Amino acid sequence: xxEQLTSIKNQHVKDWKKLATKKGREKFNAYLLDxxxxxxxALKSGRELTALxxxxxxxxxxxxxxxxxxxxxxxxxxxxxxxxDTVTPQGIAAIAPLPAHQFKPGMDLSGAWLFLxxxxxxxxxxxMIRTADAAGFAGVVVSHRSADLFSPKVVRSMQGSQFHLQLxxxxxxxxxxxxxxxxxxxxxxxxxxxxxxxLDVEPRENFALIMGNxxxxxxxxxxxxxxxxxxxxMRGEAESLNVAVSAGILMFALTAGQAK
Amino acid sequence: xxEQLTSIKNQHVKDWKKLATKKGREKFNAYLLDxxxxxxxALKSGRELTALxxxxxxxxxxxxxxxxxxxxxxxxxxxxxxxxDTVTPQGIAAIAPLPAHQFKPGMDLSGAWLFLxxxxxxxxxxxMIRTADAAGFAGVVVSHRSADLFSPKVVRSMQGSQFHLQLxxxxxxxxxxxxxxxxxxxxxxxxxxxxxxxLDVEPRENFALIMGNxxxxxxxxxxxxxxxxxxxxMRGEAESLNVAVSAGILMFALTAGQAK
Numbered sequence: 001x002x003e004q005l006t007s008i009k010n011q012h013v014k015d016w017k018k019l020a021t022k023k024g025r026e027k028f029n030a031y032l033l034d035x036x037x038x039x040x041x042a043l044k045s046g047r048e049l050t051a052l053x054x055x056x057x058x059x060x061x062x063x064x065x066x067x068x069x070x071x072x073x074x075x076x077x078x079x080x081x082x083x084x085d086t087v088t089p090q091g092i093a094a095i096a097p098l099p100a101h102q103f104k105p106g107m108d109l110s111g112a113w114l115f116l117x118x119x120x121x122x123x124x125x126x127x128m129i130r131t132a133d134a135a136g137f138a139g140v141v142v143s144h145r146s147a148d149l150f151s152p153k154v155v156r157s158m159q160g161s162q163f164h165l166q167l168x169x170x171x172x173x174x175x176x177x178x179x180x181x182x183x184x185x186x187x188x189x190x191x192x193x194x195x196x197x198x199l200d201v202e203p204r205e206n207f208a209l210i211m212g213n214x215x216x217x218x219x220x221x222x223x224x225x226x227x228x229x230x231x232x233x234m235r236g237e238a239e240s241l242n243v244a245v246s247a248g249i250l251m252f253a254l255t256a257g258q259a260k
Numbered sequence: 261x262x263e264q265l266t267s268i269k270n271q272h273v274k275d276w277k278k279l280a281t282k283k284g285r286e287k288f289n290a291y292l293l294d295x296x297x298x299x300x301x302a303l304k305s306g307r308e309l310t311a312l313x314x315x316x317x318x319x320x321x322x323x324x325x326x327x328x329x330x331x332x333x334x335x336x337x338x339x340x341x342x343x344x345d346t347v348t349p350q351g352i353a354a355i356a357p358l359p360a361h362q363f364k365p366g367m368d369l370s371g372a373w374l375f376l377x378x379x380x381x382x383x384x385x386x387x388m389i390r391t392a393d394a395a396g397f398a399g400v401v402v403s404h405r406s407a408d409l410f411s412p413k414v415v416r417s418m419q420g421s422q423f424h425l426q427l428x429x430x431x432x433x434x435x436x437x438x439x440x441x442x443x444x445x446x447x448x449x450x451x452x453x454x455x456x457x458x459l460d461v462e463p464r465e466n467f468a469l470i471m472g473n474x475x476x477x478x479x480x481x482x483x484x485x486x487x488x489x490x491x492x493x494m495r496g497e498a499e500s501l502n503v504a505v506s507a508g509i510l511m512f513a514l515t516a517g518q519a520k
Contacts, residue, residue: 003337127505128508131502132496136494144364160498160499161496161498232394235395235396236392238391239419245507253512
């Protein structure tokens, strides 16, 4: 079904614009994919997408992909710019349903997991999810009061990794307790040379790694709940590392040499 | 010497505003430090700063620091916002001379070095310099057509690391040739599973690591000039890593366990 829209006052356009907010995404149980790369990643991963939104030129140039959508909206570039707020718009977007991952008692906790404790910057959250994907992690859990997983900036930084691993939002205290009950080690992180050097931890298959807030680190009560808290020894004079860089160093070191 | 400025049309204000551009920084041989953290890092590292620029309130609250400056400008918040273009202005800035690091034949090339080949994003350049500092690197060389080392965004991301290591802009072909002549290994990086896994390279004291452009990687002719080209084996489905995350993984892995 193809529909042509020319006014930013159209109700569809108003609804799409609301997907930029968490409230809007929850209301419609959907989020936006901006650009061909993300649309193709979703389809390659066998995800059902709700609708394709594109300019006449982009839709005409990709008829094979267009044919795979139950609903297609042909819109003006002005409508897309209004909805997406992108600097370099590609003329294409899609509506994706929010993933249905829900924590269930007894779910499979094997593999490597990344927990994010109130990480604020959407670019950091998205980059860490992309890095977790590259390191072969099973899933990522973000705490409440972190950047929202499906905000436009997080989605841009994830670069499609949401289609490759499980993503949850939840109470990390509960998740850590569940991992501990399952005898899976949980490693916190701390900017503290008294903590355990990550170089003294053997790479392994099953574990969770917690990264904390950019300015304040992990919450004190979470630090007490972990199997061990790790730090990255620094030889130079910088006071700290960017959280996404730290996460990359730790995720790759803790999984180094694991089978693909 | 203390001077009070109230108009953004003042010649000093016009000159400071020009420091936002590379041309202006070269003309005045200076760049701007925004905020107390950077000013304090500079002083702690024994750097001479040319002038302090602050609001009356900030200057009054830090008389000990103010006394260390040969020139102090008391300005309105509007002037500082005009000059700095910051989102959350702290009401303080300083003028720093551009560092005088110049490549000299026969200079000391020992330690670990990071070379950046046309890295475009100022946040990536700044974050990699900060990470190099944390990993105890001796210096960073950025190629021409990279983000300029002393642009406001790079300076913000470096978080003062420019005071802890040597920074150069130069022709990487020449730098790689000099390292090779000194029998110091130079490791390129490549998104290519046929390259050498970084896990197969022993940590070491003396080497150079090259990171390439975000979209296109390293220049083909540089790749041919290196001792070896490294890649980071990825277990997941992500197609690539953020360049600053990759650089962090490699810098820490290649220096792991080196004496402080």
